[in-house]
Amino acid sequence: MCLAVPGKISAIDGRSATIDYGGGLTRPAALDLIPDARVGEYVLVHAGYAISRLDDEEAEETLKLIREMGHPDA
């Protein structure tokens, strides 16, 4: 029930946004919970509402962290 789907905001009309989920799939979502969201930003959508922004740099940082992990000297 806490599944949220990542998508990119492709248009905003008032408090509604069009979310592009890739592969030609777009759906509307409400922006009430992230009122200052902008076109081009990635968000997580749950139950018809964008609930959180997705941060591109943090995503890359996390992957980099894993890539650069050494084998622990246990």
Add this chain to the structure above:
Amino acid sequence: MPEPGAFRDPELARKLAARIRALAEKLGRSVALMEVCGTHTVAIARSGLEGLMPGSLRLVSGPGCPVCVTPQGEIERAMAAARLADVTLATFGDMLRVPARGGSLESARSAGADVRMAYSPREALDVARAEPNRQVVFVGVGFETTIPAFAATVLEAREAGVGNFSVLPGFRLVPPALQAVLASGPAIDGFILPGHVSAILGTEPYAIIPDSGRAAVVAGFEPLDLMLAAEMLLAQLAEGLPRVEIGYRRAVRPEGNPEARRLIERVFEPADAGWRGIGVLPKSGLAFREEFREFDAARRFGLATPEVADPEGCRCGEVLTGRVAPKECPLFGDVCTPEDPVGPCMVSSEGCCAARYRYGVEGTSRR
């Protein structure tokens, strides 16, 4: 944004698995980690992650499946609402098949009640606008991830003057449940915290976990997210420094989503709530504030919540708090299956019994 598959990279998964094994060896004792969230339970079962985990590491499911913790009396209250004349009952798909006395919402629908599945409360508000002669009632279940959507929809209904939309509130809050697990539960060394609940709450409410000497990491839902969380938890334990960390930084900020919390607080106030198999936990649910009581369907239609004992033999309550593994319930897989479920842990696709049954992981732990 990285490719969608980036957080499923098999090479990075092997690397994390090696780290996890080495840390587990270093700890040199058995470790139990609880994934609190039902969506994590499914992600773990589906990905087969447990096969990559060392034998000394046990994963335990927690109370984070909203359908599973909804008391049977609330299902019966929803069925009573569905049987009222002119009522259209909307709810999330997982709620339809939960068995109660007199059937389920699905059987009420077969008997002629207007019960519809919806993905969003906003869809139900649209139905209310389009069908002004119907009373549209949404059976609201969910945790902090889902509650802001209901708060925003109620505010929109108020703004637009929609008089035929209401909600049967069955919301529950994660931190009081964690507190109950900490107080009475089994020996858990660390918590894999729910990523999307935390996107709303931030990390502050979890301070109770390290205060009790346990490790805590907020995790995402991809295989690498979950493995990273396990790695971070073991590292905390190896260092002897339990704290709350975020392993899902692309989606979760330490402060959470303050606007979402503001909307929740505007519409709802904390209230005691019953958790199936656990009992009533103080301030673990939400009630409409006086100013929004007209949106409370229980009040609008005078619907009571009957006290119902859990089905005989069903150990969902103990399963939900990690005290008993699904396989240890005598009904599991025999009397109780996803096709013919006895308890809610087998009904909800996120219930740990259903996940265990479907993905074929057996044993007293998950191995």
